[in-house]
Every structure is written in C-alpha cells, then in structure tokens.
Amino acid sequence: xxxxxxxxxxxxxxxxxxxxxxxxxxxxxxxxxxxxxxxxxxxxxxxxxxxxxxxxxxxxxxxxxxxxxxxxxxxxxxxxxxxxxxxxxxxxxxxxxxxxxxxxxxxxxxxxxxxxxxxxxxxxxxxxxxxxxxxxxxxxxxxxxxxxxxxxxxxxxxxxx
Amino acid sequence: xxxxxxxxxxxxxxxxxxxxxxxxxxxxxxxxxxxxxxxxxxxxxxxxxxxxxxxxxxxxxxxxxxxxxxxxxxxxxxxxxxxxxxxxxxxxxxxxxxxxxxxxxxxxxxxxxxxxxxxxxxxxxxxxxxxxxxxxxxxxxxxxxxxxxxxxxxxxxxxxxxxxxxxxxxxxxxxxxxxxxxxxxxxxxxxxxxxxxxxxxxxxxxxxxxxxxxxxxxxxxxxxxxxxxxxxxxxxxxxxxxxxxxxxxxxxxxxxxxxxxxxxxxxxxxxxxxxxxxxxxxxxxxxxxxxxxxxxxxxxxxxxxxxxxxxxxxxxxxxxxxxxxxxxxxxxxxxxxxxxxxxxxxxxxxxxxxxxxxxxxxxxxxxxxxxxxxxxxxxxxxxxxxxxxxxxxxxxxxxxxxxxxxxxxxxxxxxxxxxxxxxxxxxxxxxxxxxxxxxx
Numbered sequence: 001x002x003x004x005x006x007x008x009x010x011x012x013x014x015x016x017x018x019x020x021x022x023x024x025x026x027x028x029x030x031x032x033x034x035x036x037x038x039x040x041x042x043x044x045x046x047x048x049x050x051x052x053x054x055x056x057x058x059x060x061x062x063x064x065x066x067x068x069x070x071x072x073x074x075x076x077x078x079x080x081x082x083x084x085x086x087x088x089x090x091x092x093x094x095x096x097x098x099x100x101x102x103x104x105x106x107x108x109x110x111x112x113x114x115x116x117x118x119x120x121x122x123x124x125x126x127x128x129x130x131x132x133x134x135x136x137x138x139x140x141x142x143x144x145x146x147x148x149x150x151x152x153x154x155x156x157x158x159x160x161x
Numbered sequence: 162x163x164x165x166x167x168x169x170x171x172x173x174x175x176x177x178x179x180x181x182x183x184x185x186x187x188x189x190x191x192x193x194x195x196x197x198x199x200x201x202x203x204x205x206x207x208x209x210x211x212x213x214x215x216x217x218x219x220x221x222x223x224x225x226x227x228x229x230x231x232x233x234x235x236x237x238x239x240x241x242x243x244x245x246x247x248x249x250x251x252x253x254x255x256x257x258x259x260x261x262x263x264x265x266x267x268x269x270x271x272x273x274x275x276x277x278x279x280x281x282x283x284x285x286x287x288x289x290x291x292x293x294x295x296x297x298x299x300x301x302x303x304x305x306x307x308x309x310x311x312x313x314x315x316x317x318x319x320x321x322x323x324x325x326x327x328x329x330x331x332x333x334x335x336x337x338x339x340x341x342x343x344x345x346x347x348x349x350x351x352x353x354x355x356x357x358x359x360x361x362x363x364x365x366x367x368x369x370x371x372x373x374x375x376x377x378x379x380x381x382x383x384x385x386x387x388x389x390x391x392x393x394x395x396x397x398x399x400x401x402x403x404x405x406x407x408x409x410x411x412x413x414x415x416x417x418x419x420x421x422x423x424x425x426x427x428x429x430x431x432x433x434x435x436x437x438x439x440x441x442x443x444x445x446x447x448x449x450x451x452x453x454x455x456x457x458x459x460x461x462x463x464x465x466x467x468x469x470x471x472x473x474x475x476x477x478x479x480x481x482x483x484x485x486x487x488x489x490x491x492x493x494x495x496x497x498x499x500x501x502x503x504x505x506x507x508x509x510x511x512x513x514x515x516x517x518x519x520x521x522x523x524x525x526x527x528x529x530x531x532x533x534x535x536x537x538x539x540x541x542x543x544x545x546x547x548x549x550x551x552x553x554x555x556x557x558x559x560x561x562x563x564x565x566x567x568x569x570x571x572x573x574x575x576x577x578x579x580x581x582x583x584x585x586x587x588x589x590x591x592x593x594x595x596x597x598x599x600x601x
Binding site for chain 2: 020021022023025026027028029030032033054056063064067068069070071085086087088090091092123124125126127128129130131132136139140141
C-alpha cells in the first residue's frame with residue numbers, strides 16, 4: 001500500500017483550518033473531512049498522516065474516526081445512500097424507502113455493491129422531519145420521497161455511470 | 162403576527178437585502194452601550210434558550226467572569242440532531258445575517274473575541290450557505306478586525322464554523338466543547354460550568370442558533386416589546402417544527418403559548434384521512450409524549466407544558482395518528498438513544514440497550530406483563546444517574562410512553578409473569594429459592 005499524502009491544495013486548506021484555533025488538535029475533524037474527500041475513506045495511512053500533521057498520536061486520531069459516524073472506516077460506494085428511519089421519517093414510510101433501496105441495490109445496511117457504485121447506510125435523524133421521508137446521497141438531500149421517486153433517483157444515478 | 166426569526170422578506174439571506182431592512186443596526190446600537198447594559202436588556206426581555214433547556218439567556222451570559230486573564234469564547238450550537246427538530250437549518254438558509262449579528266452582540270456582551278458556530282456534519286448544504294453569508298459579512302467589514310472601522314469601536318470579533326461529523330451527543334454543550342477541541346464528544350462532569358471552565362479551560366458561553374437570532378430585534382426594538390409577545394414567562398416566538406401525521410408539515414414561527422391543537426389542525430392542516438391523534442411528542446423525541454385525548458387546551462411554552470407533564474424541548478412536534486404502532490415508535494426512539502449513547506456512563510450505555518431489547522421482544526410477540534414494569538425500572542435507573550442529560554432523554558420517552566399508554570402496551574404482551582432472568586439462571590442451576598418458600 002502506498003503512503004497517503006495530502007495534495008498541496010488540501011494541505012493549504014488544513015493550514016487554514018488550524019488558524020481558526022489556538023492549538024492544532026481541533027483541526028483534526030476538518031482534516032479528516034478533507035482526507036475523506038480526497039481518499040474516499042479513512043485508512044490507517046490517512047490516520048498516520050493526519051496525526052503527524054497535527055502533532056497528535058495515531059491512536060488519538062483513530063479515537064475521533066471511530067467516534068463520529070460520518071467518517072468511513074472502509075471504502076464506501078461512489079454514491080453513499082443514507083436513509084433516515086427515525087420517528088418522523090418512519091411515520092411517513094421511511095422503512096419502506098429503506099427496504100426499497102435494499103431491494104433495488106441488493107445490499108444490506110453498511111454494504112457496498114460489487115461495482116462499488118453504491119453503498120447503503122441507515123442513518124439517524126438528518127433534520128428533514130418536515131419533508132420526510134428522505135435520502136441523502138453523499139452530501140445532497142432528496143426529500144418528500146415515495147417508492148417511485150426512489151426508483152427514479154437510483155436509476156438516474158446508475159445512468160450517470 | 163410579526164415574525165422575529167424568519168421574517169417574510171424576499172432574499173433576506175442576502176447581505177444587501179438584510180442591510181436595507183435595518184440589518185446590523187442593532188449591533189451598532191449595542192456597541193454604543195456597555196456590555197452590562199446589553200446583558201441587562203436581554204435578561205429583562207425574558208429570552209430563554211431555544212435548544213431544549215429553556216434557560217434564561219441573559220442570566221447565562223451574566224455567569225461569565227467580568228475580568229479574565231484567559232480569553233473568553235462564545236459557542237453557537239447548530240448541531241440540531243434531536244429527532245423531530247429541523248428549525249436551525251431554516252435560519253442558516255433564510256436568515257444567516259441576523260444570526261451573525263446576534264453573535265456579534267452576544268460576543269460583545271460577554272467579552273469574547275472569537276465565536277465558533279458548531280454545525281452538524283450532515284448539514285453540508287447549510288454549512289455552505291452560512292459560509293457564504295459569513296464571507297459576505299467579512300468582506301463588507303461587519304465581522305473581524307475591519308469591524309473597528311465599520312462600527313468605530315475597539316471591539317471586534319471573529320466567527321469560525323466548526324463542522325461536526327455525525328454524533329447526536331455533540332449537541333450537549335460540554336460534549337460540543339470536547340468535539341470543538343478535536344476530541345471524542347464525551348460530555349464533561351459539571352461543575353465546573355462552561356462559564357468558569359469551558360473551551361480549553363477558558364470562560365465560555367454556549368447558546369442555540371435560534372436563541373442568538375432573537376437577540377438583534379431585542380436590542381433594536383427594546384426588551385419591553387419582546388417580553389410582551391406570547392407567554393409572559395417564556396416570551397417571544399418559537400420555530401415550531403411539525404412533522405409526522407399532518408397534512409402540512411413544516412416549520413412555523415408563532416408566539417409561545419400557541420395551542421397544540423392549533424399547531425396540528427390550523428397550521429399543520431390536520432391529520433390525513435381525518436384520523437384521530439393517538440400520541441404527540443411536543444418537543445423532540447426526548448420529551449415525554451402526551452396522549453392524543455389530552456391535547457385539548459395544551460399551550461406550547463415551557464411553563465404550560467410542565468403542567469401537563471412534558472417539556473418544550475426544541476418545539477419539534479411529532480404527531481402520530483390512531484393507526485400508529487406505538488411499540489414500534491418507542492423501539493425506534495430507544496434504538497436511537499442506544500446508538501447515540503457515548504458510552505461513558507454504565508446506566509445509559511447498558512440501559513439503552515436493555516430497553517431496546519425488551520421493546521423488540523414485545524414487538525416479536527414474546528413480551529410479558531412484567532416487561533412493562535421492567536422497562537419503567539430500567540428507565541428509572543438511567544434517569545439522574547448519568548453525567549449528561551442524554552440519560553434523561555433516553556429514559557423519559559420510555560418511562561412516560563409506557564406509563565401514559567399502559568393500556569395500549571398491556572394489550573401487546575402476555576399476562577403471564579416471566580421470572581426475572583437472574584431467577585431463571587438460578588432455577589437452571591437448581592439454586593433458586595422456590596417462591597412458595599419465601600416467608601414474609
């Protein structure tokens with residue numbers, strides 16, 4: 001495995017994040033976000049690199065990665081499908097949406113499709129209670145869904161590839 | 162009804178429109194007065210925190226030391242992770258400058274030169290939108306060192322965004338500070354309170370996004386004006402988030418003390434299919450549920466909800482119709498708190514898992530009448546025995562849902578009493594004391 005290195009541009013972004021705080025460590029969350037953007041997931045190499053830049057131990061960085069659910073500890077799909085099933089979504093059929101995605105992609109929670117295009121995660125409340133049920137694809141929210149809209153969404157994502 | 166937090170002005174999120182409509186004039190007015198005067202006005206206005214605890218904002222600010230050798234910090238809580246709560250994203254999207262202006266005034270009042278806005282990681286879009294507003298405010302000199310020229314004051318304040326990464330617990334103020342310090346989001350033992358020992362051991366004040374967005378109008382129009390809106394003991398407006406089984410879910414800004422039935426029927430458009438309401442959670446998933454046959458006349462503010470045995474929380478109203486499976490809803494809530502427990506305190510870490518297991522057992526049709534009391538017992542053993550309020554947040558829905566809908570839950574379990582697990586183990590080993598032999 002090759003060593004992970006941040007791009008020059010991303011290193012600058014991390015430098016700017018560090019400037020926000022009186023010490024370096026708080027920038028770890030932003031650095032991990034940037035790393036995930038560049039690498040797709042947080043590997044052991046990423047952890048070592050982030051730790052050396054921020055003068056932390058690798059264990060401390062791992063502690064952050066494992067605490068916050070949005071850092072991926074394994075490679076996920078190009079489109080990471082997050083389905084909320086918490087109460088407000090559940091009342092509006094969130095589990096139907098979740099089952100539909102499972103069925104369409106033929107994967108279970110926290111699994112990745114064989115072609116690595118899709119991955120699925122059941123998530124907690126995303127703050128779309130008034131526009132439930134919802135799916136988040138990577139960073140984008142899709143709200144007021146029903147099964148047909150889910151089909152359309154997944155088909156359009158498939159076509160993009 | 163005049164709106165304070167989300168006014169009906171087109172493009173209000175743009176800095177030019179905000180300024181044309183009197184934006185940043187409250188900051189100017191505030192900087193001409195002493196910080197103590199500002200705190201005094203906010204105290205008198207009766208503004209209470211919108212993040213769940215409904216604590217007096219002015220009083221919280223007054224806990225900050227007047228002089229401090231260490232720097233002071235202001236944190237804005239935009240973690241908004243309470244299920245049923247989706248109001249702060251409206252502010253980031255539709256009124257970011259009033260939030261920024263509120264931050265400047267608050268920072269001035271407590272003597273902070275740096276403010277951090279903690280926004281949940283899932284809100285990528287709203288972080289971007291708020292960042293655009295913040296950059297505009299910086300470039301026009303309303304934030305940062307250029308403030309000195311813009312406002313002609315010695316005071317200036319920087320505002321930074323800190324992006325979370327998915328952890329409900331970071332909405333708890335001391336967990337939020339740990340997260341901001343680049344650590345795991347573990348709540349801290351209180352005391353010491355943040356005003357004495359907060360970020361990096363420095364005096365810190367933490368307020369919710371909506372609370373702070375209320376500040377500029379209070380300074381501009383006066384505390385008397387604000388304190389006359391809504392309920393006397395909890396004045397102002399609230400961003401009520403209505404979700405679940407209503408025809409028109411959404412965020413509605415209305416005075417405190419608005420009737421719960423008005424929220425559901427007048428603003429929320431009633432229940433689809435004109436079904437009856439079975440249950441309402443009035444303030445986000447951690448608040449005690451109210452029976453549908455008891456919502457008549459219930460007013461939505463901190464004090465009124467106390468009298469019906471619930472709390473205002475984040476004013477996220479979740480409505481459930483008569484066909485809802487309450488056991489499944491409660492199990493989903495229990496699953497949430499099980500997932501989000503940080504794991505520091507044993508009662509919460511273990512208890513949330515046990516409550517979920519018992520509820521799943523009832524859903525599977527294997528529940529016993531004794532499970533109902535066992536649920537209440539587990540909840541009672543979490544409540545009050547944890548570092549932070551997640552313990553209560555996990556215990557309350559279970560305890561009150563089961564107590565208030567006991568008839569409903571009893572119908573879902575068998576009448577046969579199942580001996581406690583420990584007794585079963587003993588009986589398998591042949592060491593149990595037969596019940597008949599126990600002399601009373």
